[in-house]
Amino acid sequence: MSFKNLFSLQMRALLLKELREVWRDRRALMITLGFTLLFPVLIISSGALSLKVMSDTSFDVAIIGAEYAPLLEEQLQTGDLRIERLQDGAPQALLADTYDVVLRIEQNFTEDYRSLLSPKIYLYVNSADQSAGRAAQLVQQQLALFQQVIVRQRLAARGLATQVLAPWQLEVRDVSTPSSRGLAIWGLMVPLLLIMALLVCSAAASIDTSAGERERMTIEVLLQQPISSWQLVVAKAVAVTSIGWFGALLSLAVLTLSLGLLPLAEIGVRFSAGINELMAISLILLPLALLVAVLQILLSLRSRSFKDAQIQLSILQALPVTLLIVLKLSNIELDSPLWQLTPLIGQQQWLSALMAGESVSVSLAIAGSLVTLSLVGLCILVGARALRRESLLGAT
Structure with missing residues (x-):
C-alpha cells in the first residue's frame, strides 16, 4: 500500500466532501455546541455554589x-x-x-x-x-x-506545668503550593472534560460517515471511485477529528474563561495556565482526537446498524472516563516515564500539569504523541482492510 497519493487531486476532493458533510450535519453541531457550552458551565457553577456554601x-x-x-x-x-x-x-x-x-x-x-x-x-x-x-x-x-x-488553668492553680499533659506539641505545616493544590484539583476534572468532549463531539459525525453511509449505500459508490480504501478512511478520520478537536478546544476556552470568574484564591488554589500552556494543550489533544475519531469509525463500520453503532460508541465513551477515575481513586503511581508513552494516560498527565502551570517534558510529550499517531496509522490500515470485505458493507 503506497501513500504517495495522500495529496492527490482525488484525495483533496474526497477530503473536502467529507469535511463539508460533517460540518453540515446539524445534529452533530448541536451536540458539539450543547456539550462544550453547557458541561463546563455546569461544572463551574457547581464549584461556585460549593464555595459559596462553604463560606456563607x-x-x-x-x-x-x-x-x-x-x-x-x-x-x-x-x-x-x-x-x-x-x-x-x-x-x-x-x-x-x-x-x-x-x-x-x-x-x-x-x-x-x-x-x-x-x-x-x-x-x-x-x-x-x-x-x-x-x-x-x-x-x-x-x-x-x-x-x-x-x-491548663486547673494545672496552673495546683502549681503543675501544662507540659505534664502535653509531652510534645504537634504543629502541622502545609508545604503545598497554590500550583500543586491546583494540580490536585485539575488533575482529574480537566482531562475528563476534554476527553469527554473529544468522544461526545465526534460520535455523531463518526456514526453518520460510516454506519450512516453504509445504510444509505453511498459508501459503495465512494469505493468505486479511483481512490484507495485507506484514503477513504483517512479522509473520514480527518473530517471527524476536525469537529471533535473543535469541541475540545471550545470546552477548553469556556472552562478557562469560567475559572477566571471563580474566587480560587479563597481556597488557596491558583489557575496558572497561560497562552503558551493553552496552545500546548491544543496540540496535545490533536493526536488523541485522531485516535478517538478512527476508533469510532472502525466501531461504527463493524456494527450491524446505525442504532448498534450508537450503542457501541456509548460504551466506548464510558471506558476512558472509567479508566481515569479508577487510576485516580486507586492512587496508582504513574511516575514512570513509560506511562507518558501510553495513550490517554500520557495525555491525562500532560493536560493536568499544564492546567496547573507545571512543566512538561517536551521529549516525552513528542514520543507519547508519536505512539498515539502510530496507533492511528494501525487503525487506518485495519479500517482500509475492513472496507475491502463485502460482508462489512452490507447494511442490515
Whole structure:
C-alpha cells in the first residue's frame, strides 16, 4: 500500500466532501455546541455554589440548660454558630424543626464541675444530614478548645506545668503550593472534560460517515471511485477529528474563561495556565482526537446498524472516563516515564500539569504523541482492510 497519493487531486476532493458533510450535519453541531457550552458551565457553577456554601453557611444550635454552664454558651458564640437558649424540648423534635444540632446540659453540671468530676454534655445530631454533621464537628472543636483552657488553668492553680499533659506539641505545616493544590484539583476534572468532549463531539459525525453511509449505500459508490480504501478512511478520520478537536478546544476556552470568574484564591488554589500552556494543550489533544475519531469509525463500520453503532460508541465513551477515575481513586503511581508513552494516560498527565502551570517534558510529550499517531496509522490500515470485505458493507 503506497501513500504517495495522500495529496492527490482525488484525495483533496474526497477530503473536502467529507469535511463539508460533517460540518453540515446539524445534529452533530448541536451536540458539539450543547456539550462544550453547557458541561463546563455546569461544572463551574457547581464549584461556585460549593464555595459559596462553604463560606456563607451558618448553623443553628439549640442549648437546653444553658443556665447551668454559661461559659460554654459564651465559648460557642462564633460567627458560624447561632446559639439559642431553650428551657426544655425533645431533641429529636428540635432537630426535625429548624436546628442543626442540640446541646443538652444536665442540672447537676455545676455541682459536678466544681467537685472536679466529669459532668456529661449531650450533643444530639442527625448524621444523615450533611449540614448537621458539619455543625456538630464545629461545636466539638469549640468545646475541645475550651476544655484545653480549663485543664491548663486547673494545672496552673495546683502549681503543675501544662507540659505534664502535653509531652510534645504537634504543629502541622502545609508545604503545598497554590500550583500543586491546583494540580490536585485539575488533575482529574480537566482531562475528563476534554476527553469527554473529544468522544461526545465526534460520535455523531463518526456514526453518520460510516454506519450512516453504509445504510444509505453511498459508501459503495465512494469505493468505486479511483481512490484507495485507506484514503477513504483517512479522509473520514480527518473530517471527524476536525469537529471533535473543535469541541475540545471550545470546552477548553469556556472552562478557562469560567475559572477566571471563580474566587480560587479563597481556597488557596491558583489557575496558572497561560497562552503558551493553552496552545500546548491544543496540540496535545490533536493526536488523541485522531485516535478517538478512527476508533469510532472502525466501531461504527463493524456494527450491524446505525442504532448498534450508537450503542457501541456509548460504551466506548464510558471506558476512558472509567479508566481515569479508577487510576485516580486507586492512587496508582504513574511516575514512570513509560506511562507518558501510553495513550490517554500520557495525555491525562500532560493536560493536568499544564492546567496547573507545571512543566512538561517536551521529549516525552513528542514520543507519547508519536505512539498515539502510530496507533492511528494501525487503525487506518485495519479500517482500509475492513472496507475491502463485502460482508462489512452490507447494511442490515
